[in-house]
Amino acid sequence: MNAQRLAALGGLGLVVALVVGLLATNGDDATPATEATIADSASPAEPGSDSAVSEPTDTDSTETNSIDSDSADPDSAGAESTDTDPVATEPTDAALSDPNVPDLPDRGTHLPLLEIDGWLQSDVESLEELRGKVVAVQFWTFGCVNCRNTMQQNVALYEKYGGDDFEIVGIHAPEFDFERDPDRILESAAEQNITWPIVLDTEKRTFHSWQEGRRGFWPRVYLLDRDGNVRYDRIGEYGDSGFEELDAAVGALIAGA
Amino acid sequence: MIDAFVEGVRSIVQACHLVILVPVAAMVLAARARWQVMVGAVVGIVVGGWLFATRWLVLDQTQIRWSGLLVGALAIAVVVPALPRWFDGASSLGDTAAVRTLGQPWVGASLTAVVAIVVTAWWRPCVGEHLGTILSRAPDEPFAQLPATVGFLLGISVPLVAIGLMVRALEPGRRSLDVTSYAAAGLGVLSAVAVVAGRQADIVARLFEWSQ
Numbered sequence: 001m002n003a004q005r006l007a008a009l010g011g012l013g014l015v016v017a018l019v020v021g022l023l024a025t026n027g028d029d030a031t032p033a034t035e036a037t038i039a040d041s042a043s044p045a046e047p048g049s050d051s052a053v054s055e056p057t058d059t060d061s062t063e064t065n066s067i068d069s070d071s072a073d074p075d076s077a078g079a080e081s082t083d084t085d086p087v088a089t090e091p092t093d094a095a096l097s098d099p100n101v102p103d104l105p106d107r108g109t110h111l112p113l114l115e116i117d118g119w120l121q122s123d124v125e126s127l128e129e130l131r132g133k134v135v136a137v138q139f140w141t142f143g144c145v146n147c148r149n150t151m152q153q154n155v156a157l158y159e160k161y162g163g164d165d166f167e168i169v170g171i172h173a174p175e176f177d178f179e180r181d182p183d184r185i186l187e188s189a190a191e192q193n194i195t196w197p198i199v200l201d202t203e204k205r206t207f208h209s210w211q212e213g214r215r216g217f218w219p220r221v222y223l224l225d226r227d228g229n230v231r232y233d234r235i236g237e238y239g240d241s242g243f244e245e246l247d248a249a250v251g252a253l254i255a256g257a
Numbered sequence: 258m259i260d261a262f263v264e265g266v267r268s269i270v271q272a273c274h275l276v277i278l279v280p281v282a283a284m285v286l287a288a289r290a291r292w293q294v295m296v297g298a299v300v301g302i303v304v305g306g307w308l309f310a311t312r313w314l315v316l317d318q319t320q321i322r323w324s325g326l327l328v329g330a331l332a333i334a335v336v337v338p339a340l341p342r343w344f345d346g347a348s349s350l351g352d353t354a355a356v357r358t359l360g361q362p363w364v365g366a367s368l369t370a371v372v373a374i375v376v377t378a379w380w381r382p383c384v385g386e387h388l389g390t391i392l393s394r395a396p397d398e399p400f401a402q403l404p405a406t407v408g409f410l411l412g413i414s415v416p417l418v419a420i421g422l423m424v425r426a427l428e429p430g431r432r433s434l435d436v437t438s439y440a441a442a443g444l445g446v447l448s449a450v451a452v453v454a455g456r457q458a459d460i461v462a463r464l465f466e467w468s469q
Contacts, residue, residue, distance in 0.1 A: 004425065005425065005426055005428050008422045012419060012422035012423050015415060015419045015422060018266065019269070019415055144383070145271070145383065146384050146389075176462040177462065215315065217382070217384050217389075218384065219384070234389065235392040235393045236388055236389015236390070237384065237385045237386040237389055238386065238389075239385075239386030239387070239389075239390075242386060242389065242390065
């Protein structure tokens with residue numbers, strides 16, 4: 001019995017040391033997202049489900065009770081990205097031949113935005129108005145740590161590609177009640193340098209429609225090509241290799257993949 | 258696999274995993290923290306988590322509520338063998354083959370594994386980088402993602418092993434162990450009731466807000 005107790009004590013000590021050690025190093029090895037451009041480790045992705053795909057339809061039967069975003073930056077994302085376009089990228093063959101480019105199967109037209117409560121920071125009121133651009137649609141909520149961990153990389157992506165060729169649309173689907181307040185969403189967006197359009201999916205109808213019922217995840221990003229077809233899907237934080245893959249996928253889609 | 262394990266360990270401070278960890282920890286304690294039960298808990302979480310990631314096991318809202326009843330029933334079943342020692346009226350129970358069987362370590366381990374598999378279907382994970390990759394790819398390449406999935410789930414199982422080891426290291430007397438078992442079974446039943454009543458998300462939300 002004593003031996004068993006000793007074994008248990010030793011095991012417990014090891015477990016505690018492991019947890020404390022790992023928690024203590026949390027963040028020490030975090031690489032700034034914008035540095036995640038080293039092209040060495042990304043592997044081809046098999047985009048996940050095709051649940052956000054519908055047969056081509058007359059989408060945007062969207063109910064957009066658009067919220068006037070006076071409180072937001074009047075230079076909304078669309079306008080800003082068109083004007084600034086800091087690192088405009090020419091579609092090139094190089095983007096298509098980037099080894100980080102994942103498979104980008106055409107999964108059909110995206111599903112419509114269902115019963116949304118409006119748009120913030122936006123000149124547009126439907127995804128259809130963004131045809132002709134590659135669009136990254138990200139499901140997020142401001143209280144989600146994992147979503148927050150993608151934002152710096154989203155900003156980098158927006159700075160690199162934003163303009164006539166690329167747009168980000170953040171579909172804000174609150175997980176908890178305190179995340180339903182548009183003012184707090186805008187406040188959080190400003191804090192995280194989120195300047196792209198935000199769709200309010202307060203009742204999570206779009207969230208559950210694009211994903212699979214209760215299997216909705218935060219964050220989740222879909223890439224739509226210029227024709228509005230879903231071409232890429234990633235759940236969770238990007239990390240370095242995920243960001244390289246996403247970056248390459250956007251570049252390839254802009255280049256006409 | 259190692260990276261995924263590390264992410265799993267780090268994520269145990271997030272409220273998202275409590276829907277798994279609370280009922281399974283309750284089962285581990287209710288079944289007297291035997292070694293076999295700890296193994297059953299970890300195996301159940303790994304199997305359930307893999308079924309979750311591959312989307313081979315998807316429960317709708319109604320099924321989830323029914324599964325809450327199952328979890329509650331199993332949490333009670335696992336403490337039945339201890340009842341005869343506390344309640345005179347139940348003393349005759351102790352002699353029955355069914356109760357003796359329920360008291361076997363492998364039965365406790367099996368019931369705990371079943372609970373672990375079921376509660377992973379309730380999971381709404383916080384999705385970091387490695388879990389994100391697993392969830393994105395596992396439906397299309399389930400076996401390629403198996404090592405990473407196992408790594409992550411072993412990571413989030415660490416608290417269960419720690420709880421079991423702590424109980425074993427403290428080596429409580431039979432009476433204390435019985436009290437712990439009853440209390441843990443009660444916690445398991447409460448978790449189940451929260452799911453059956455559809456209040457589980459609210460509870461996690463409160464914990465989340467409290468942790469902010």
